[in-house]
Amino acid sequence: MELYEAINTRRSIRDFTDESIPEETMKRILEAAYKAPANDHFRDWHFIVVSDKEIMKEAIEGVPKNLTEKDVDSMTFISDPVQKECYQLAVPKQYKMLYNAAAIIIPLMKKKTDILNPRSLSDLNCYASMWCAIENLWVAATSEGYGCNVRIPLGKEEETAKKSLGIPDNYLIPCFMGIGRPAPNAIHTKQLDVDLNKQIHWNEF
Numbered sequence: 001m002e003l004y005e006a007i008n009t010r011r012s013i014r015d016f017t018d019e020s021i022p023e024e025t026m027k028r029i030l031e032a033a034y035k036a037p038a039n040d041h042f043r044d045w046h047f048i049v050v051s052d053k054e055i056m057k058e059a060i061e062g063v064p065k066n067l068t069e070k071d072v073d074s075m076t077f078i079s080d081p082v083q084k085e086c087y088q089l090a091v092p093k094q095y096k097m098l099y100n101a102a103a104i105i106i107p108l109m110k111k112k113t114d115i116l117n118p119r120s121l122s123d124l125n126c127y128a129s130m131w132c133a134i135e136n137l138w139v140a141a142t143s144e145g146y147g148c149n150v151r152i153p154l155g156k157e158e159e160t161a162k163k164s165l166g167i168p169d170n171y172l173i174p175c176f177m178g179i180g181r182p183a184p185n186a187i188h189t190k191q192l193d194v195d196l197n198k199q200i201h202w203n204e205f
């Protein structure tokens with residue numbers, strides 16, 4: 001798939017078929033992550049690929065299983081009806097979009113700075129770089145015909161996954177990624193229209 005086609009068709013996929021992903025393809029997708037720009041040149045990232053259902057279950061044990069559309073009502077940061085509709089579709093799928101994926105990819109970044117209490121913007125560079133890697137992986141997966149989703153671990157979700165997978169303390173899990181073949185009826189959430197003429201500026205704001 002051509003690059004712009006992969007970028008333009010990449011979506012969050014939360015519904016998958018049962019198809020597994022060949023190891024060679026998975027390696028290619030993961031290698032794309034390591035082509036991302038990195039703030040300190042180290043590309044000190046690890047990825048754990050979990051496709052064994054029992055191990056998946058243990059790793060995501062902390063992710064809520066019974067969220068419903070109603071839980072979205074308490075999310076006070078939601079300010080737009082399209083945004084709300086997206087959350088109403090996505091929130092109830094948080095567990096299943098990971099468990100029903102062919103694999104869960106767990107990116108890991110070394111905690112070199114206190115990103116929750118940054119002293120300057122550059123303290124967040126390692127986190128920013130990790131997300132560049134995640135996006136590379138996501139676009140590469142799309143170009144291979146697979147789909148991905150991401151979940152940011154909340155509460156004890158990270159601790160649970162780290163314990164079950166033997167992840168050392170000095171690593172942070174920026175997200176869980178479900179990856180697999182999109183189901184034919186996979187739902188694409190509606191997105192807000194961005195008026196590029198208003199948001200892309202030439203020479204001045």
Ligand SMILES: Cc1cc2nc3c(=O)[nH]c(=O)nc-3n(C[C@H](O)[C@H](O)[C@H](O)COP(=O)(O)O)c2cc1C
Pocket residue numbers: 010011012013086090091094149150151152189191
């Ligand atoms: C930093 C970040 C955090 C996100 N967190 C979640 C999440 O916790 N759960 C989820 O279902 N989707 C999550 N998403 C996916 C967004 O909901 C999704 O990218 C957005 O609605 C745009 O839709 P698209 O990916 O289909 O283009 C996250 C995306 C980003 C970039």
